[in-house]
Amino acid sequence: MTRSRRHVPVLVIGSGLAGCAAALTIADSGCEVLLINAGDRLSDGNSHLAQGGIIYRAEPAPGKNDQRALAADILVAGHKWNSTKAVRHLCRQGAHCVDEMLVRRARVPFDRNSDGSFHLTREGGHCAPRILHCADYSGRAIMEGLEALVTVHPRITLLHGRAAIDLLTSRHHAKNSQHRYDVNNRCLGAYVLNMQTGEPETILADWTVLATGGVGQIFLHSTNTRGCVGTGVAMAFRAGVDLSNLEFMQFHPTALYEERSNRRSLITEAMRGEGARLLDHTGHAFMRDYDPRGDLAPRDVVSQAMMDKMLHSDAPCLFLDVSGVTQDLPTRFPTVYEKCREAGIDILREPIPVVPAAHYFCGGILTDTRGRTSLRGLYAVGECACTGLHGANRLASTSLLEALVWGMSCGKDLARRIPLESGLPAALVAAIPDWQHEGDERHDDPALVAQDWANIRNTMWNYVGIARTHARLRRAFEDMRNLVRHIHDFYKRTPISRRLVDLFHGSQTAYIITQAALRNRTSIGCHRRVD
Numbered sequence: 001m002t003r004s005r006r007h008v009p010v011l012v013i014g015s016g017l018a019g020c021a022a023a024l025t026i027a028d029s030g031c032e033v034l035l036i037n038a039g040d041r042l043s044d045g046n047s048h049l050a051q052g053g054i055i056y057r058a059e060p061a062p063g064k065n066d067q068r069a070l071a072a073d074i075l076v077a078g079h080k081w082n083s084t085k086a087v088r089h090l091c092r093q094g095a096h097c098v099d100e101m102l103v104r105r106a107r108v109p110f111d112r113n114s115d116g117s118f119h120l121t122r123e124g125g126h127c128a129p130r131i132l133h134c135a136d137y138s139g140r141a142i143m144e145g146l147e148a149l150v151t152v153h154p155r156i157t158l159l160h161g162r163a164a165i166d167l168l169t170s171r172h173h174a175k176n177s178q179h180r181y182d183v184n185n186r187c188l189g190a191y192v193l194n195m196q197t198g199e200p201e202t203i204l205a206d207w208t209v210l211a212t213g214g215v216g217q218i219f220l221h222s223t224n225t226r227g228c229v230g231t232g233v234a235m236a237f238r239a240g241v242d243l244s245n246l247e248f249m250q251f252h253p254t255a256l257y258e259e260r261s262n263r264r265s266l267i268t269e270a271m272r273g274e275g276a277r278l279l280d281h282t283g284h285a286f287m288r289d290y291d292p293r294g295d296l297a298p299r300d301v302v303s304q305a306m307m308d309k310m311l312h313s314d315a316p317c318l319f320l321d322v323s324g325v326t327q328d329l330p331t332r333f334p335t336v337y338e339k340c341r342e343a344g345i346d347i348l349r350e351p352i353p354v355v356p357a358a359h360y361f362c363g364g365i366l367t368d369t370r371g372r373t374s375l376r377g378l379y380a381v382g383e384c385a386c387t388g389l390h391g392a393n394r395l396a397s398t399s400l401l402e403a404l405v406w407g408m409s410c411g412k413d414l415a416r417r418i419p420l421e422s423g424l425p426a427a428l429v430a431a432i433p434d435w436q437h438e439g440d441e442r443h444d445d446p447a448l449v450a451q452d453w454a455n456i457r458n459t460m461w462n463y464v465g466i467a468r469t470h471a472r473l474r475r476a477f478e479d480m481r482n483l484v485r486h487i488h489d490f491y492k493r494t495p496i497s498r499r500l501v502d503l504f505h506g507s508q509t510a511y512i513i514t515q516a517a518l519r520n521r522t523s524i525g526c527h528r529r530v531d
C-alpha cells in the first residue's frame with residue numbers, strides 16, 4: 001500500500017476529550033489505534049476551552065441518592081425529552097470514569113480544599129455542588145493530562161492536519177457492484193485530506209469512531225473553535241446514518257463581541273450572578289423589561305431578550321456592566337479579564353461588549369450507550385453524537401462528562417468486539433478506490449467560499465437562531481437548499497482543500513438542522529418557536 005492508502009484496525013477521527021478517551025481505552029486493550037485530527041495540535045477542539053468543569057459526585061450525598069438527584073436535574077433541564085437509559089448510564093458511570101481516567105490516570109490537578117478533598121462548585125440547574133474544576137481553565141487542564149498519555153502510548157499513532165472528507169461505506173464506495181445489493185451496509189474508514197501534502201488519503205479501518213465535536217461555527221456568533229462545522233454529522237448524513245434531535249442548539253447569552261472575528265470568548269454567567277448587568281446601546285439596563293428575575297433569568301430567556309433588543313435597535317452587540325461586581329475582577333475572573341485585555345477592553349473601567357452565541361449542540365448522530373450507530377462498523381462519541389442524554393436542552397457541565405463516559409464505553413465495547421469479530425475482508429478492501437481528483441484549479445475562488453460562509457452564518461443566526469418562526473425557518477430552508485445545491489456543484493468542479501471541505505460539511509449541517517427545526521412545531525427546550 002502507498003503512503004496515501006493504509007488499512008488500520010481502528011480509526012478515531014477527532015482528538016478532543018471524547019476521541020482521546022476512546023483511543024486510550026481501545027489501545028489499552030492491546031489494539032492499534034490511528035487517531036487523527038484536523039488541527040496542528042491535539043487540543044484544537046472545544047474540550048480545551050471548557051471553563052466551568054466536569055460533573056463528579058455531590059458531597060455529602062454519595063451513592064444512589066446522588067445519582068438520582070443528578071438524573072432529576074438532567075431531566076428537568078432536558079424538558080424530559082431525554083433518553084432515560086442514557087441518563088442512567090451517565091449517572092452510574094460518571095464518577096467512576098472521572099476517577100479512573102482523569103484523576104488516577106491523567107492526574108488532572110483539580111482544585112482541592114485545604115483538607116485535600118475536591119473543591120466542588122455548583123452551576124445553574126444543579127441541586128448541589130458536584131462540579132470538579134481547575135480554576136476557570138478546566139478543559140485545558142484535562143486535555144494537558146490526556147495529551148501526556150496519548151502521545152506516549154505505544155499503540156496510538158497520532159496524526160495532525162488530517163481533515164476527514166467523507167466516510168467510506170461498502171454500499172457507496174466499493175467498485176464491485178455486488179456490494180450495492182448488500183443490505184448490511186458497513187463503514188470502512190474515511191477519505192482524509194492531508195493538509196501537509198494537500199493530497200487526499202484513503203484510510204481503511206475495520207472500525208471507525210467519529211469524535212468530531214460540535215457545529216457552532218455555522219452560526220454568525222459562536223463560542224466554538226474554528227473547526228466546529230458539524231463534520232461528523234454531515235458525513236454520517238451522507239452515509240445514511242440515523243441522526244436525532246438536530247433542532248436543539250443551545251445558545252449562551254454572553255460572549256465577548258469583537259468585530260474582527262466570529263469566534264466569541266465566553267463571558268461566564270457567574271459575572272451576572274455576582275452583580276453584573278446587561279445594558280443596551282443607550283446605557284439602559286433592560287432585562288427587567290422582559291422578566292421580573294432581571295439579569296438572573298434563565299439562559300434562554302436572557303438570550304431571547306438580548307436578540308429582541310439587538311433586532312429592534314439594529315445594534316451589533318449589547319454591553320455587560322461589571323461595575324457592580326464587588327470581588328476583585330482579575331483574581332475572581334482571570335480568563336475573562338485576560339481575554340478582554342487582549343481585545344483592548346479594560347473591564348475595570350468599561351463595560352464588556354457582548355452578544356449571545358451558539359454554544360452547544362444537543363443533537364447529532366444517534367447512538368446507544370456504547371456509542372454504536374445505525375451503521376455497522378461506525379461509532380460516534382462526544383458532541384457529534386446524540387445519546388439522548390440532553391434531551392431538549394443541556395444541563396451545565398454534563399457535556400465533558402458525556403464525552404468521557406461515552407468515549408470510554410465505546411472503547412470498552414470495541415475492546416470486547418475486536419477479538420471476536422473479523423476485520424474487513426481483503427476483497428472489500430481491494431474494491432475501494434482512492435479519491436478521484438476532478439477539480440480544475442481555475443474554479444478555486446476564495447471569494448465564493450467567503451460569501452457562502454457569510455450566507456450560511458447569517459441565515460442560521462437570523463432564521464434558525466434563538467427565536468424561530470415558521471416564516472423564518474421556511475425562508476432559511478429554501479435558501480439553504482439552493483446554497484447546498486450550488487456548493488455541491490462547486491465542490492465537484494474545484495480541487496479539494498480544507499476550506500472547501502469545511503464549507504461542504506458546514507452547508508449540509510446547516511441544511512439538515514434547518515429541516516429538523518422546520519419540522520418540529522413545538523416550542524421545547526432550546527428549540528424556541530415564537531409564532
Ligand SMILES: Cc1cc2nc3c(=O)[nH]c(=O)nc-3n(C[C@H](O)[C@H](O)[C@H](O)COP(=O)(O)OP(=O)(O)OC[C@H]3O[C@@H](n4cnc5c(N)ncnc54)[C@H](O)[C@@H]3O)c2cc1C
Nearest residue numbers: 014015016018045046047050052053164213382383397400
Ligand atoms: C467556550 C466553551 C466552554 C465550555 N465549557 C464547558 C464546561 O465547563 N463543562 C462542560 O461539560 N462542557 C463545556 N463546554 C462543552 C464541551 O467543551 C464540549 O461539548 C466537549 O468538549 C466536546 O468534546 P468532543 O471531544 O466531542 O469535541 P472537541 O473537543 O471539540 O474535539 C473535536 C475534534 O474533532 C476534530 N475534527 C473536527 N472536524 C474534523 C475533520 N473534518 N477531520 C478530522 N478531525 C476533525 C477536531 O480537530 C478536534 O480534535 C464548553 C464549550 C465551549 C465552546
